[in-house]
Amino acid sequence: GAVVSQHPSWVICKSGTSVKIECRSLDFQATTMFWYRQFPKQSLMLMATSNEGSKATYEQGVEKDKFLINHASLTLSTLTVTSAHPEDSSFYICSARIGLSMGNEQFFGPGTRLTVL
Amino acid sequence: GQNIDQPTEMTATEGAIVQINCTYQTSGFNGLFWYQQHAGEAPTFLSYNVLDGLEEKGRFSSFLSRSKGYSYLLLKELQMKDSASYLCAVTGYSTLTFGKGTMLLVSP
Numbered sequence: 439g440a441v442v443s444q445h446p447s448w449v450i451c452k453s454g455t456s457v458k459i460e461c462r463s464l465d466f467q468a469t470t471m472f473w474y475r476q477f478p479k480q481s482l483m484l485m486a487t488s489n490e491g492s493k494a495t496y497e498q499g500v501e502k503d504k505f506l507i508n509h510a511s512l513t514l515s516t517l518t519v520t521s522a523h524p525e526d527s528s529f530y531i532c533s534a535r536i537g538l539s540m541g542n543e544q545f546f547g548p549g550t551r552l553t554v555l
Numbered sequence: 556g557q558n559i560d561q562p563t564e565m566t567a568t569e570g571a572i573v574q575i576n577c578t579y580q581t582s583g584f585n586g587l588f589w590y591q592q593h594a595g596e597a598p599t600f601l602s603y604n605v606l607d608g609l610e611e612k613g614r615f616s617s618f619l620s621r622s623k624g625y626s627y628l629l630l631k632e633l634q635m636k637d638s639a640s641y642l643c644a645v646t647g648y649s650t651l652t653f654g655k656g657t658m659l660l661v662s663p
Contacts, residue, residue: 472651481642481655482598497650531597543588544651546597 440466442534444547451522452555459517459550461532467512468534472544473505476529488515522554557581559654561643566660567633575628575657577643585646589617589628592640592656601628601641633661 441464451457461471470489474482486507488494494507506518515534519526529551533544558580567573579587586605590598602610604619604626616629628641640656 481653484650484652487650529595543600543603546590546599549595549597551595 440545442547448551450553463534471515472533474531557652561654577626583647588644590642
């Protein structure tokens with residue numbers, strides 16, 4: 439099946455710093471990539487949807503200036519958490535979809551555990 | 556908007572059968588997914604239903620009734636490795652919305 443990688447798998451940073459997370463589709467070109475956040479014992483919450491070459495669409499309540507998303511190619515999307523604070527500590531997961539149909543399966547990356555001290 | 560309900564936790568014994576239910580209300584429906592998620596890992600795809608009926612795939616089966624806004628995931632011949640969270644997710648007009656997940660604990 440299709441493989442999606444994320445880097446780093448975990449990161450610890452000081453409050454106020456910025457952290458970049460990469461999401462790559464390794465063996466396919468992803469029309470659309472999604473970024474989710476998951477707090478302990480909670481479900482995945484969609485943060486934003488990004489299509490290659492265009493601006494990301496953010497879900498209500500997600501600050502676009504704080505969570506910068508760049509989707510420069512069909513195989514790479516990046517999420518930058520700017521000026522991170524302890525409340526941003528979470529499990530960040532990306533997914534990639536091959537086609538445009540909502541019926542197309544999303545392939546998930548392994549996730550990035552962010553801890554902000 | 557979309558609202559998805561599934562039980563928080565379930566327990567079962569090895570070798571048994573368990574059914575995890577999911578009910579949903581959604582504006583626009585393009586299908587329902589079931590994912591398995593082990594602690595600290597990303598979700599993995601189990602099934603996709605867009606038409607009413609039962610889809611069987613090995614030990615796992617998934618059922619959908621669109622008129623009732625209802626789905627279930629059936630796991631047969633439970634194994635210890637099936638202990639995980641099972642996420643019901645519904646596709647609307649543009650995005651995939653996840654339920655909170657059902658934590659399944661399989662005991663010997």
